[in-house]
Amino acid sequence: MKADEKAVNTGIHFMDGDSACCEGAIAAGCRFVAGYPITPSTEVVELIAQRFPKIGGIFIQMEDEIASSIAISGASWAGAKAMTVTSGPGFSLMMEHIGYAVMTETPCVFVNVQRGGPSTGLPTLPGQQDIMQCRWGSHGDYEVIALSPNSPQECFDLTIQCFNLAEKYRVPVFLMMDECVGHMSERVVIPPADEIEIEPRHYTEQAPGEFSPYNDMEGLVPRTTKAGDGHNILVTGLTHDDRGYPDMSANTHQVLVDRLIKKIRHSADDIIILEEDDVDGADIVVVSYGISSRVATRGVRMAREKGLRVGMLRLVTVWPFPENRIRELADRIEAFVVVEMNQGQIMREVQRCSEGRAQVAGVLNYGGAIHPPEEIYQTIAGVSS
Amino acid sequence: MKDSKMATAEKKERQSRGNVNINKDRCKGCGFCVEFCPTHALRFSEDFNALGYHYPVRLEEAACTGCDQCGAFCPDFAIFGYRYKSHT
Amino acid sequence: MTESVVTDHTKQETISADQNRVELCEKNPAEDFLRMDRIPHIWCPGCGIGTSVNAFVRALIEAKVDRSKLCVVSGIGCSGRVSGYLNVDAFHTTHGRAIPFATGLKLANPELTVVVYSGDGDLSAIGGNHLVHAARRNIDIKVVCVNNFIYSMTGGQAAPTTPMGTIASTAPYGFCEYALNLPHFVEACGATYIARWTTFHVRQLQKSMQESFAKKGFTFIEVIAPCPTLYGRRNQYRQGVDEMKMFKEVSRREKDIETRDAEIKPGEKIVIGKFVDRERETWLESMQHHYKEVLGDAYYPYTGAMI
Structure with missing residues (x-):
């Protein structure tokens, strides 16, 4: 709509x-x-x-x-x-x-x-x-x-x-x-x-009495209802079965949490938005997001001016993490340089996904100020040598 | 002349303006109904229900007014009172 | 001999001309509002929460509340399980947060009748801040607070409502804090209707609940209830019924009672009754009036959920 x-x-x-x-x-x-x-x-x-x-x-x-x-x-x-x-x-x-x-x-x-x-x-x-x-x-x-x-x-x-x-x-x-x-x-x-395209809520078409809050599935995502529609729903933060009723069993818990996780993981390709610049021909890929990605762009430009083959991968979607893309790149590039204003929260994700097949360096700080582009350039230059 | 026990029960039953409906297997034996029945028309059973509790039973010797005080007290929805109504 | 069957919305009656009387059939009138597939509930024998629910369901029937528009929101704890047994739109939220959840629910769809049904620890300790501000704002929600003097679900720890000197699992030598006088507290915050009953006073409790449905704004009903398992046994009331007898004995309903006299101390009277019944604009009304006045035609009132 x-x-x-x-x-x-x-x-x-x-x-x-x-x-x-x-x-x-x-x-x-x-x-x-x-x-x-x-x-x-x-x-x-x-x-x-x-x-x-x-x-x-x-x-x-x-x-x-x-x-x-x-x-x-x-x-x-x-x-x-x-x-x-x-x-x-x-x-x-x-x-x-x-x-x-x-x-x-x-x-x-x-x-x-x-x-x-x-x-x-x-x-x-x-x-x-x-x-x-x-x-x-x-x-x-x-x-x-x-x-x-x-x-x-x-x-x-x-x-x-x-x-x-x-x-x-x-x-x-x-x-x-x-x-x-x-x-x-x-x-x-x-x-x-x-x-402007907006996603409406996906309401059930089942009649009151038939509808079960977590059973009318569209893939792994159940259709919903709202209060006052006569479905007499039970919504709880407790582990629940597909009627919404609390059920404290390991089995029900596993089924529920498994679906909650898979409904996102299995749709990662649909959800993830990445912005890539010259990644395919790169030896080094700079990974960044948010405001850090804007200074990182400058650092990348400085490195390219020195003749380094540097690509830029910006995470528009941070979670779910683009694991597959990082794995692919890890197989053929030399190094990732992660630019972020923390002590390596996404850098560790990149390390996890590259599984040692590419070097991972971070340009990290403690927050409070964005990185000077020179610092980013120097890290890129450092890993390339 | 002294009435027999049976005769008293019959008389009380005639005086009763109502009765109780007991779903004995829902009862957890808290005794609210037995304790607070205004006409003392309930007592605990001798045997156990499926959950292992003594449940209320109607005391035939006492009149029930069908006031539903037991029903209002019952935390387990196991009993309720109702009134007889004349029908012509 | 003739036999005819008359039905109304809550009960089925069989009229037997032979016996010249009407007898009700098998069904407890409360069943219609309960999720019978979840009964028996988890509450212990002698627990008063079920009794309060019984009064609540009867009040719903008597007040003819539109069930399809009724939402019951609970927090966490024994009383927090109430919503899950009621066959209406039911929300079992997080600990202490039933009121802000209900606030969102009510404001986003003002047509709903929103009831918060929860316990003393949930509403007045961890959720105390929300209790203050929902009452102050006069959000149109009906709060039923079951006060059993203790955190029962977690094993009988002391609560803000635990009477001074009584024993709790975290106060093994007696609790040495002042108990919160809930009616006094919510009156100061601005609630429009405040009553307190014990589970011994089921009829009065039911009547108060009925009144609260007819009342606009933030209403608060405190239900003093026995918890034999975790409060009673440690404090001389071996069974629920013993605590009920105590309620019967020490409860006092006096003329012109004020909430400041409603503090609960062990061995002393429990003041019961309706304390406050007053009119105040609800949050929504006050917002609408104000914006109409200030913004004139530029004001575009909220028309409910968008999709």
Whole structure:
């Protein structure tokens, strides 16, 4: 289906990433946002608070991030597309409800405008240290989807993608922004509503009494319903059978968790978006995402000017991780250089997938500042020699 | 003249304005119904139900008003009272 | 001899002219609202949660609540299992978070009747912050708080509601904190309707529940319930029925009661009754009025779920 014409802010804008994220959510059909103020993400909800009364949305500033992160699950079960927005410390408080949304297969979107951590850390400066947290932060085994924009335009585009993926796979989806992308202003083109494709919720067509919440399957993803439709559903975070009834057995647990993981893993090719530049002819491939990828591009250019054959692989989708692509490349290139603002969270993933067949070097920092391009160039030059 | 026990039961049954319906296998034997029956018309069974509890049985010697107090107390949905209604 | 059958929505009646009386058939009226394939439930013999559910179901029937629009949301714990036994749209959420989940549910579809049914530890300890703010905002949800004085699911640890001096597994020598006076607390926060009953007062409890369905805004009903397994046995009430007898004995319903007098101390009276019944605009109403006034025609009210 198409976006709502009355709500989409079509035009060419000069806006920051936080604002673009807000506009993307509106274009995607999000009409419920629960949030709690936290730097550097607050601008998203401030603009939501401004825009929603004029487009028919509900914004509520909750008492904390824990409340925000479960209120969106409630809203989602009432049939709304729902989102919450936060940063590091708030994201830590939300972890339990990532697991709840995974277990209950509740479509919803978490936006994390990352700042430097641990703890209160660097409220006003960027970081990419929550990348592993969004993948593994909630207890238990699961798979989620996370996208990482590197420009305000992508903040708009990928927010829509997040909502679409959430509906398609019934999973919480993360927009892993960072302070730089959130606060940087650039040209953002918002297309007309009829050019914006949005994924509707996949409702069951079964009649009340026949419908079983986790049995009406579309591949590995069950069709859903919403509260008030007469299906008398039971939704629980406990391990449940396909009626939604709690069932504390190892077997039921295995069947359930296996499907929750496979519904994402088996669709990895459909989900993963990568941006590649000259990867095929490269000896060295720079892997990066988010704001780091923009300085990495400069480092790559400097290396190419020195005659090095360097490719660039940008992870637009961070999770699920593009394991197959990294494996393929590891077979024929000499080295990966991973540029990120943490102590090697994605670098270790690249190491895991390259299984020793290619050298892996990191250009890492502790957050707070983006890398100087020279540092990236020097690392590339170092591995090539 | 002293009535026989059977005769008393019959008399009480005639005085009863209602009765109870007991689903004995749902009962967990908490005794709320037996303890708080306003007319003391219930007692515990001697035998056990499928879950291993003593369940309530109607005491024939006492009148039941069908007030459903037992039903309102029952945590296990195992008993409820109902009233007889005259029909012409 | 004639025989005819009359049916209504809750019970089937067989009229036997011979006996000149009406007898109800096999079915407990509560069954219609329960997931009977999950009964017997997990609650121990003598637990009061089932009794409160019984009153709740009867209140639903009496108040003729539209079942297709009814959602019951629970947190975690013994009382948190209530939602799972009710045959309505039921949500068993995370520990302490039933209220914010219900807030999202209600605001995203205001047509729903949203009930939060959970325990004292869940709602007032880990979920205390949400209790404060949902009452303050006057979110239109109906809260039923089963207070059994203890964390029962995890083995009888002390809760904010554990009366001072009583024994809990984490207070083996007696609990030395002041207990939270729940009605007083939610009154200060802004709840529109507040009542407290024990599971001995099933009829009054049912009536309060019925009243709360008719009431707009944040309502709070505290149900004092026995937990023989984890509270009673450690505190001289060997069985549920012993605790029920204590409730019968010490409960006091007085004229002009105020919530500040409702603190529960061991061996003292338990104040019961309806404490508060007042009108306040709900969060949604207040938002709508305000935006209409401030934004005029530019205001575009929320029209419910989008797809």
